[in-house]
Amino acid sequence: MTALTQSRPVSIRPALRHDLTRTSGVGLGITMLWFSLLVLIPLAAVVVTATAGGWAEFWRTITNDQTASAIRLTVTAAAAVTAVNVVMGTTIAWVLVRDRFVGKQLLELVIDIPFALPTIVAGLVLLSLYGADSPLGLHLANTSWSVYLAFLFVTLPFVVRMVQPVLEELDADVEEAAASLGASRAVIFRRIVLPSLAPAIAAGAALSFARAVGEYGSLVLLSGNLPFESEVTSVRILGAIENDNRGGAAAIATLLLVISLLVIVVLDVLQRRVARRG
Numbered sequence: 001m002t003a004l005t006q007s008r009p010v011s012i013r014p015a016l017r018h019d020l021t022r023t024s025g026v027g028l029g030i031t032m033l034w035f036s037l038l039v040l041i042p043l044a045a046v047v048v049t050a051t052a053g054g055w056a057e058f059w060r061t062i063t064n065d066q067t068a069s070a071i072r073l074t075v076t077a078a079a080a081v082t083a084v085n086v087v088m089g090t091t092i093a094w095v096l097v098r099d100r101f102v103g104k105q106l107l108e109l110v111i112d113i114p115f116a117l118p119t120i121v122a123g124l125v126l127l128s129l130y131g132a133d134s135p136l137g138l139h140l141a142n143t144s145w146s147v148y149l150a151f152l153f154v155t156l157p158f159v160v161r162m163v164q165p166v167l168e169e170l171d172a173d174v175e176e177a178a179a180s181l182g183a184s185r186a187v188i189f190r191r192i193v194l195p196s197l198a199p200a201i202a203a204g205a206a207l208s209f210a211r212a213v214g215e216y217g218s219l220v221l222l223s224g225n226l227p228f229e230s231e232v233t234s235v236r237i238l239g240a241i242e243n244d245n246r247g248g249a250a251a252i253a254t255l256l257l258v259i260s261l262l263v264i265v266v267l268d269v270l271q272r273r274v275a276r277r278g
Helices: 002-007 022-050 055-062 065-098 104-111 119-130 144-169 172-180 185-213 233-242 246-277
Strands: none
Touching: 022 246, 055 065, 055 246, 065 104, 065 144, 065 185, 065 233, 065 246, 104 144, 119 144, 144 185, 172 185, 185 246, 233 246
């Protein structure tokens, strides 16, 4: 028995170590406290409010015909717009970094307009261009297409501004070396450039989706908020609050939170796979 005990290997777990100084510990504590007050506690309060009436009531709220229609339109439009932004935003960033042309500085400025422009003003601008008196002949107001248009406008800069600095830091010598070895431009982009840009593209896509899902201001004038036609979830949430139905508003908000988190996870998995293949 003693021999068996002595021959048995003894595993010693290494003690957990950290290199936090006292100042760093205080900073970390303040950071977590601030993050909890601004994010974690409010999110927890929304989830608690959403489920206060029971899961049956939560399910009944989000499956209501009008609410379900608004959710489908919002998520579908946000996903479609995000896909467009991934392609167009990456293309615009590539042009701004790799090309030299007259008016480049002006284009750099114009791209940031959706960031600086109040959303209600953006809605008025879009209404004047695509409303009943459209000078372009495109009458998109009070239709589901107005939702897509508003989402495209307010989310344009996200992918561009996430991809652009990463593209500027890429070493062109690697691409030139690959080209000298006979690699085509498509292969160079797919095997060298895209894996490097994947994290930035995924981050921009996540921001674009989340921004679109929560958009309200630019849609007030343009979409008309017509039930089953152009009504989005932000309008349904506001309507529930105005009718003193905080539980219903919280239920819709909780569902949007879950959907956004799932999208972020999926984008993170995709960008990791693209990076590994590169």
